[in-house]
Amino acid sequence: MAISKEFDVIIIGGSYAGLSAAMALGRALRKVLVIDGGNPCNKQTPHSHNFLTQDGKAPKEISDLAKSQVSNYDTISFVNDIAIKGVKIDKDFEITTQNGEIFEAKKLIFGTGVKDQIPNIEGFAECWGISVIHCPYCHGYEVRNQKTGLFANGDMAYEFGKLLWNWTKELTIYTNGKSTLSATQTQALADKNINIIEKEIVKIIHQKGQIQELAFSDGSTHKLDALYAKIPFTQHSDIPKSLGCEITEMGILKVDMMQKTSVDGVFAAGDTTNMMRSVANAVYGGNMAGAAVSKELIAEDFELVS
Numbered sequence: 001m002a003i004s005k006e007f008d009v010i011i012i013g014g015s016y017a018g019l020s021a022a023m024a025l026g027r028a029l030r031k032v033l034v035i036d037g038g039n040p041c042n043k044q045t046p047h048s049h050n051f052l053t054q055d056g057k058a059p060k061e062i063s064d065l066a067k068s069q070v071s072n073y074d075t076i077s078f079v080n081d082i083a084i085k086g087v088k089i090d091k092d093f094e095i096t097t098q099n100g101e102i103f104e105a106k107k108l109i110f111g112t113g114v115k116d117q118i119p120n121i122e123g124f125a126e127c128w129g130i131s132v133i134h135c136p137y138c139h140g141y142e143v144r145n146q147k148t149g150l151f152a153n154g155d156m157a158y159e160f161g162k163l164l165w166n167w168t169k170e171l172t173i174y175t176n177g178k179s180t181l182s183a184t185q186t187q188a189l190a191d192k193n194i195n196i197i198e199k200e201i202v203k204i205i206h207q208k209g210q211i212q213e214l215a216f217s218d219g220s221t222h223k224l225d226a227l228y229a230k231i232p233f234t235q236h237s238d239i240p241k242s243l244g245c246e247i248t249e250m251g252i253l254k255v256d257m258m259q260k261t262s263v264d265g266v267f268a269a270g271d272t273t274n275m276m277r278s279v280a281n282a283v284y285g286g287n288m289a290g291a292a293v294s295k296e297l298i299a300e301d302f303e304l305v306s
Helices: 016-027 057-068 136-143 154-163 185-190 239-242 281-306
Strands: 006-012 032-036 076-080 085-091 090-096 100-110 114-116 148-151 171-174 195-197 201-207 208-218 222-223 228-229 233-235 266-268
Touching: 006 016, 006 085, 006 090, 006 281, 016 032, 016 057, 016 281, 076 100, 085 239, 100 239, 100 281, 136 154, 148 154, 148 185, 148 239, 154 171, 154 185, 185 195, 195 233, 208 228, 239 266
Parallel strands: 006 032, 006 100, 032 076, 100 266, 148 171, 148 228, 171 195
Antiparallel strands: 085 090, 090 100, 114 233, 201 208, 208 222
16 A cells, blocks of 8 residues: 655654654554664664563564554554655655655654764674673663673763662773873772773674673783773764754754754654663653644644634
């Protein structure tokens, strides 16, 4: 069956935030299109945690179940494609996809997430999401009390190191070059037996993504069970910026309590808007975005009928 070209809402990104928003809108009887290319940032992560009723399940298992449930709402359509361009036309929006399709909607919701900038260290990409991890609330319990590293420097290394000390006392900070921690920070970490290694990391030695050792430029190695990494990221989609959506100093889309961006008619949820990168948080934000968009559409329809 051919997909209509006009919708109440287009959701770009069909993972947890996008699907949560779609469900809220489907239940509000809205005609919705979800555009997703099927390449989530957590595709390597074996298990998701800290999400009630789904603790320990594979991320794909959760998203597949979510999509099957969302698909039960007959006003929701899906396109396996990538949105590459968005423009505002009068009060509506026009989205163009990689395959050349053009769709229109009254409102947009971005659940596009972010792209992690993987450092050029052999083995890092293969371990990312498995034993090189980003969040103790997502993964800390599973690697508690193990020999743990933190790939970070400066203030970030200090603040994140303090946090990780809750899960393990066998903690070492790897600055991958000269430390930029202050003397006070260095002493405070040393007082808690948190070591700082300034050697350059050249390789992560691993077995199918499970870290075994870090190899350094001087030929030495350190055994390790897990490595937390605070690495930079960019927005996965350039469309919000091209539409004029404000981006914060941290690199995330600025939204209000209703998940609305700085551009009227454009909403966003999930990792693209929040540093708390978790499934539970994405589901919450998507649900809020869907409800907020529904409320705006109802108000606009009510005024037109009046």
